[in-house]
Amino acid sequence: MLYSRRVISFGIAGLVLTGCGAGRTSRPAAGAGMRPAPNAAFDRWILGAMSRAKARGISEATVARAFRNVGYLPGVIERDRNQTEFVRSFEDYMAIAASDDRIAKGRDMLRQHARLLSQLEAKYGVEKEVIVAVWGLESRYGERRGDVPVISALSTLAFDGRRGKFFEGQLMAALKILERGDVSADRMTGSWAGAMGHTQFIPTSYLAYAVDHRGDGRRDIWSDDPTDALASTAAYLSRSGWNRGQRWGDEITGRAPTGRGRVVKPAGDSGPVFEVYDNYRVIGRYNNAQKYIIGVGHLSDRLMGRPALRGTFGPDEYGLTxxxxxxxxxxxxxxxxxxxxxxxxxxxxxxxxxxxxxxxxxxxxxxxxxxxxxxxxx
Incomplete structure (x- = not known):
């Protein structure tokens, strides 16, 4: 089983919940904290990482290209300590994840990419609305893919040591991607945590699930064209056990659970309650944060024309609903x-x-x- 993507998700931190648009706009520039800062200990660590990469079979030429401009990024460590899903309330998270604007843009994406999405649904058995919902939460339909150099981000996190083994594994996987020629080192950009492309694949997930739907010999999830990224997401969910035609879950209002699934209360007794089924688990393979799973499920429901949540949260500390x-x-x-x-x-x-x-x-x-x-x- 893959390590949880939630550990490093970019997706709703810009939600991606911070912005959490149709079409492609220029990505925001990396902030000052995402610029390299001098760090002698990091430089020494990089020399060791380069040796370990070569010992794992990565060619000297790939290692040299990958680490040519590597740098320590203080902003990566700051972001690692403050991931959005853990600080936003469920009510706020859902308000952003399934906002009117995100729903409208998602429906526009369904129209713009109707032919591709129909192909993916037929091939992989994953509903097109679910694929688009993942896209919408992970990068706001491609608008916020991230512009942080992945090798620098992963090297910084591996050097930091808090989850050094995991992130060094991701770094070595990223080097394998470069070795295969799917992307050049300068185009391998992504989130502060090394998640890449329209649907924010971490390197190990990319190696396991990414597909070349365009047939050009490269699994290009970084391109402005979202084809390979959306196909890779469909492949990921399909191979994780997605059941086409089955619900991820249902909001329980005014009835008892059916007994087909389990009951979850993401906001305790003060908000919506859900009965969730096996596809809930499958979304959790992509990202196991409860808010994220329900966010994808509910956004996909809204894209299918299903109603908004009926459960209420009550007034906040200011007395406002x-x-x-x-x-x-x-x-x-x-x-x-x-x-x-x-x-x-x-x-x-x-x-x-x-x-x-x-x-x-x-x-x-x-x-x-x-x-x-x-x-x-x-």
Whole structure:
């Protein structure tokens, strides 16, 4: 069994939950923390890693190309300590994962790539909406694939040592990919944690599951063309035991469980409750975070035309429900303050917008949402 992808996921950390668009836009540049920083101990570690790679059969030419511009990336360590699925509430996570904008873009992707997705569904037995839902959560349909050099990211994490054995294994797998010629070292970019392409494959998963659907001799998940990446995701889920035509799970509202699956309560007794089946386990092979599994399942449901979640979470610490927070964000947008998408998640952009609105109105600048502020904006 593969090591859990959740250990290093990029996917909803930008969610990928931070942004968590149709089409292709330029990727954001790596921040200052993703630029190499001098580290003599890291440089010594790299010499050892190069020797170990050669001992594993990686050619000297590949090792030289791969490590030519390698550098220690402090931002990688910072991100490793703060993964989004572990800090966002289930309510916020789901609001972003299945936001109106993400659903609309997913439906657009289904139309744009209808022929390819039908081929993949027929070949691998994985519903096209499920493939697209993984794509949507992992990279916002290819918009946020990551631009961090994978060899530097994995080397940094392996050197750090917190999960050094795992990440050195990923580094050696990445070198094997370069050795095969699927991608050049300069094009091998991805997340802060070495997850790559439209659907954020880690190197060992790539070696095990990636496919060349285009037939050009390369399994190119990095291309702007998502063909090989989507095919690889379908292959991954299929080989993990996906059951076509079966549900991943169902929200339980006003009825007893059927007894076909097990009951999960991701928000405890204060939110939606689900009965989940075997395909829930299969999504968990791709990424075993409970929020992620339900996020993929529910987004795929919405892309199929199924309804939004019916279970409610109740008011937050400010006395606001999810719909209240969306209304507050829409009001701030109308007043000229940028909150991004009105998804009901109170992030830094919303807090800054609140401060701007309060300042413009001559109010005390608290930067905090409230029912009184909502009343001014609706």
């Amino acid at each position: 999810l719909e209240d927070r969306k209304a507050l964000q829409r009001g701030l947008t109308r007043e000229g303050f940028d909150v991004g998408e009105a998804d009901g998640v109170i992030g830094q952009k919303t807090l800054s917008a609140i401060e701007g609105f309060q300042r413009a109105r001559g109010m005390p600048v608290t930067g905090q949402p409230s029912r009184a502020l909502l009343g001014l904006l609706v």
